[in-house]
Amino acid sequence: KQEVTQIPAALSVPEGENLVLNCSFTDSAIYNLQWFRQDPGKGLTSLLLIQSSQREQTSGRLNASLDKSSGRSTLYIAASQPGDSATYLCAVRYGGSQGNLIFGKGTKLSVKP
Amino acid sequence: EAGVTQFPSHSVIEKGQTVTLRCDPISGHDNLYWYRRVMGKEIKFLLHFVKESKQDESGMPNNRFLAERTGGTYSTLKVQPAELEDSGVYFCASSQSGIGYTFGSGTRLTVV
Numbered sequence: 001k002q003e004v005t006q007i008p009a010a011l012s013v014p015e016g017e018n019l020v021l022n023c024s025f026t027d028s029a030i031y032n033l034q035w036f037r038q039d040p041g042k043g044l045t046s047l048l049l050i051q052s053s054q055r056e057q058t059s060g061r062l063n064a065s066l067d068k069s070s071g072r073s074t075l076y077i078a079a080s081q082p083g084d085s086a087t088y089l090c091a092v093r094y095g096g097s098q099g100n101l102i103f104g105k106g107t108k109l110s111v112k113p
Numbered sequence: 114e115a116g117v118t119q120f121p122s123h124s125v126i127e128k129g130q131t132v133t134l135r136c137d138p139i140s141g142h143d144n145l146y147w148y149r150r151v152m153g154k155e156i157k158f159l160l161h162f163v164k165e166s167k168q169d170e171s172g173m174p175n176n177r178f179l180a181e182r183t184g185g186t187y188s189t190l191k192v193q194p195a196e197l198e199d200s201g202v203y204f205c206a207s208s209q210s211g212i213g214y215t216f217g218s219g220t221r222l223t224v225v
Contacts, residue, residue, distance in 0.1 A: 043117070043216040105155045
């Protein structure tokens with residue numbers, strides 16, 4: 001069964017800290033992996049997408065890595081800010097561009113001023 | 114460019130009633146997806162349209178759920194009759210290439 005697990009479920013850090021969110025998946029034959037952010041009552045905002053042939057993607061203070069062989073991805077957030085507070089979701093796609101996403105339950109991040 | 118629009122944003126209905134959710138994808142996006150998150154669980158796939166055709170409906174929970182996409186534009190998801198376990202947030206997403214998704218804000222459905 002294809003499953004995605006995110007650890008930790010919740011994380012609280014002081015402003016300015018660098019932090020890492022973890023995502024693991026049971027089947028390494030992925031097509032791509034996507035990190036999303038969800039704010040309360042809002043939709044999902046795509047942060048980074050990593051194709052199966054890539055090792056990492058960067059956008060501003062965010063860096064996502066992918067290790068297919070070990071079934072893991074990490075989202076690194078540098079110099080965290082209160083505005084980063086949200087739920088971060090990892091989603092894996094199998095079966096090519098027509099496959100659907102399999103989500104983890106998310107990590108709820110709180111950055112304290 | 115306008116994003117993916119869903120309405121209503123919230124719906125509260127009684128068990129046994131019918132509810133129809135609507136999704137307007139980004140113009141020109143052939144791929145349209147429905148996902149659902151029930152309380153305490155992860156977001157799960159319901160179905161996928163390519164234009165007006167159902168590409169994959171393996172995630173639809175049962176025959177009380179009916180999805181349509183008229184003319185390959187907007188899509189509706191009807192629940193009839195609604196049950197308590199149908200409560201959750203229903204998300205719609207669209208994609209042009211099938212690679213990256215754009216999600217809507219979701220419809221929060223509460224069945225009482």
